[in-house]
Amino acid sequence: MKQLVMVSTPLPPYSCGMGSHTAMLRQFWPTQVQVQHLVTEGATATKAAWGVEGVYQFTPKSFLQELENLPQADLWIQYTGRAYHAWGCPLWLPSALETWRQRHPRQILGIMFHELWGEVPWWRKQYLPEILHRRVVQQLMTLADVVYTNSQHHAQRLEALVADKAVHWTRVGSNILPTQAVQPNFSQRLKTDFLLFGVNPTRVSALSVLGDVIRELHQAGILQHLQVVGPVDARWGAEEQVLLRELLPMAAVTCHGALAPEAISEILSKVGFALFAQPPESIEKSGSFMAFASHGCPVISPHAHALATAPLAHLIHPAELRNAQWENLTLELNKRTQKLLAWQEEQAGWETIVTQMTETFYASAERS
Secondary structure, rough: EEEEEEEEEEOOOOOOOHHHHHHHHHHHHOOOOEEEEEEEOOOHHHHHHHHOOOEOOOOOOOOHHHOOOOOOEEEEEEEEHHOOOOOOOOOOOHHHHHHHHHHHHOOEEEEEEOOOOOOOOOOOOOHHHHHHHHHHHHEEEEEEOOOEEEEEHHHHHHHHHOOOOEEEEEOOOOOOHHHHHHHOOHHHHHEEEEEEOOOHHHHHHHHHHHHHHHHHHHHOOOOEEEEOOOOHHHHHHHHHHHHHHHHHOOEEEEEEEEEOOOHHHHHOOEEEEEEEEOOOHHHHHOHHHHHHHOOOOOOOOEEEEEEEOOOOHHHOHHHHHOOOOOHHHHHHHHHHHHHHEEEEHHHHOHHHHHHHHHHHHHHHHOOO
């Protein structure tokens, strides 16, 4: 049986976007491959929650030794700079992987870049770390047999960095799988219930971008209840509460915090609308957006436009809810959410994503 080690941030039950992505990869990876994990923290909790072994914790100093304990395994790195270094420039990682490659030249190394270096002015304190981060990414690309990323925009940046390296990209799948069959039907939803879902910084950004829309829809009686779902951290939680109090009476807000995937799926299946404010280039790498789509939940976005390409053409612009005739709007919402669901299943279903990734990954061994 083939073996694979996936390296990532904490896996469920921890609330971590990249960890959730890694868990989905494991779930849909070919069953004839034994998948094990190296995580930055939380190994004991994951083993207890999943009822499995094969989840190990590492530090930069112990990383190589942990890999040596699994000498026959291929390697898949889930990469963001800040996952492996506080400032986002894990200089130790290329060196460790180069040593591993020398010891195990027949094993496959795949890297998926979830995050790239930032472009910042030279006078900003983050300038040097981002320059170092760029160099780390370049070194990792040179070492890898297979390079993946999560958007076409990222792929173009990576191709420009290392011109002779093939870069593959795939959309991110839903971070919450539906617990029942999905058939979009707006008339069965709680049409005045709205959902704000995601990690804390993303929710704060959505409140900032859509604040006037939220206030206006509430004053018009269209938004009567806002459900807020996702983990709360010390840095962003207080700012989120300030924004919520400025926009809505708190009696109209329910802050759930982090919930189990099954509970989130139930909410996604019932609320009238989900709020989504990220720019178009971020849609295809947003697990939260794919969760809305996979549940047939209408998505409100300031970037929605009927003449845009999918999936933007299947979203709802806030202006469409003003003075809406609900009978006519219900028919239109059903059409759009059905198209959004079909797009998601075809373009970003987990089976589609993982099949594409594994075919590329194992084909690299045949070419070498």
